[in-house]
Amino acid sequence: MSTLIETLEASLRDDGTEIRLSARVKELERLAVASPDARRPVETVSGTGTAGLADGSRTTGTSSEAGTAGLSGGAGAIGPAGVRGAEGAYRLRLADGATLDADAVLFALPAFATAPLLAPHSDVGALEAIRYVSVANVVFAYEDERKFNHKLDGSGFLVPHSEGRTITASTWTSSKWKHTAPEGKRLIRCYVGWAGDESGVELTDEEMSAAVKRDLRELMGLAAEPAFVEITRLRHSMPQYPVGHVDRIAAFRAGLAERLPGVLATGHAFGGVGLPDCVEQGREAAEQLLALRA
Ligand SMILES: Cc1cc2nc3c(=O)[nH]c(=O)nc-3n(C[C@H](O)[C@H](O)[C@H](O)COP(=O)(O)OP(=O)(O)OC[C@H]3O[C@@H](n4cnc5c(N)ncnc54)[C@H](O)[C@@H]3O)c2cc1C
Known part of the structure; x- marks a missing residue:
């Protein structure tokens, strides 16, 4: 609604x-x-x-x-x-x-x-x-905190387009809103697609997941494997x-x-x-x- x-x-x-x-x-x-x-x-x-x-x-x-x-x-x-x-x-x-x-x-x-x-x-x-821009939300959920090698001591970060990354931003959801994940679990949400390049939204789930993982590894040093991934494409959702x-x-x-x-x-x-x-x-x-x- x-x-x-x-x-x-x-x-x-x-x-x-x-x-x-x-x-x-x-x-x-x-x-x-x-x-x-x-x-x-x-x-x-x-x-x-x-x-x-x-x-x-x-x-x-x-x-x-x-x-x-x-x-x-x-x-x-x-x-x-x-x-x-x-x-x-x-x-x-x-x-x-x-x-x-x-x-x-x-x-x-x-x-x-x-x-x-x-x-x-x-x-x-x-x-x-x-004009409306299409974007995708990519949610990574991590179960094993012993293998999670980042403190998530913030609410996330933005990525300038000049970086040439797939993601435009990352929200450290479970740090920003504690109620969104059970104790010991981690939730990260990343955004794909922007007004200058919406092609990322059309990647397959596997391609998008791999590209987002690569960005998180190179930008945050995050090596942990998510327990599950949820991708939502929101076509024509962002008015410009x-x-x-x-x-x-x-x-x-x-x-x-x-x-x-x-x-x-x-x-x-x-x-x-x-x-x-x-x-x-x-x-x-x-x-x-x-x-x-x-
Ligand atoms: C990916 C994403 C992340 C966002 N994150 C944030 C955030 O973190 N913080 C924040 O403040 N805002 C955020 N926003 C913005 C905010 O969520 C929206 O601007 C807001 O929800 C829009 O509310 P609305 O009632 O105007 O429109 P909507 O909630 O979009 O409602 C429009 C209604 O029109 C209906 N509709 C759509 N197309 C048709 C059609 N062709 N024919 C008939 N009905 C139709 C839909 O079913 C819907 O019920 C985000 C938006 C997106 C897309």
């Missing part, structure tokens, strides 16, 4: 807001021109049904898995089903065929997933300009903000607010990739969503 969703959930649930997690959104329609006054009921007459939230509570559609389908309907399009008395300004069509009416929608996806969904409605150039990112994102958000009021976008693609940044952005997004109810 994403960092943002967890933060949002914590902030909004207590307030009585309905949150549906992991809804795979296929399509979003704008049911009516949303008013800045989100309390105004939406009434359209293009259908005969009566849809709405029985208890009058508001729904926040948090799209955390929007899939590859784009938004459709165009800005200002009216959904095929009539909504009379419902308070949602948007209708999300989910992959399982269900629909969800919402007066606010928050996209908390990678930029490359959000962009095609919003492209029919708003300028998403700022999102398309964010281009020069001008802050201004372009501000312009993107202004355009979004104008064309799709109540539709927000946030996450690691916007205001920082670190977990504290993402948690903070989650809180900010929650406040913006709550402000719509004020």
Whole structure:
């Protein structure tokens, strides 16, 4: 589950807001021109049904898995089903065929997933300009402390690209966070792949493991053999903000607010990739969503 969703959930649930997690959104329609006054009921007459939230509570559609389908309907399009008395300004069509009416929608996806969904409605150039880099995590676990010939008296080290190594950094996980390994065991995590060279990520497990071992031996003098190795490839996981990112994102958000009021976008693609940044952005997004109810 994403960092943002967890933060949002914590902030909004207590307030009585309905949150549906992991809804795979296929399509979003704008049911009516949303008013800045989100309390105004939406009434359209293009259908005969009566849809709405029985208890009058508001729904926040948090799209955390929007899939590859784009938004459709165009800005200002009216959904095929009539909504009379419902308070949602948007209708999300989910992959399982269900629909969800919402007066606010928050996209908390990678930029490359959000962009095609919003492209029919708003300028998403700022999102398309964010390149994502693939990286791999390589975890080595060591069992026999008698054969482990390093003190791990620190939290790890960074490797300048000019060194020409496979790893870009190493975290001495069991020293940095004691709870991550049982007494007497050691855990080391290394990172492969960076913006200038992602080829290391495509090495086979055997090749990657051997290259990382070689780096640790030559950089740390570590001769111990790990009891087990875990490799995780995280493709297109590290956003690289281009020069001008802050201004372009501000312009993107202004355009979004104008064309799709109540539709927000946030996450690691916007205001920082670190977990504290993402948690903070989650809180900010929650406040913006709550402000719509004020
Ligand atoms: C290898 C690595 C190591 C890191 N280490 C640290 C660290 O030590 N400290 C730190 O502070 N930060 C670290 N970060 C950064 C931090 O983990 C992320 O920036 C943060 O988790 C992003 O949170 P988020 O909620 O914005 O996005 P995510 O948690 O990435 O959530 C995005 C959501 O979108 C969904 N999604 C993805 N693609 C699609 C798609 N095509 N369609 C629909 N849904 C999709 C995903 O399933 C996910 O639920 C690290 C990141 C990486 C990749």
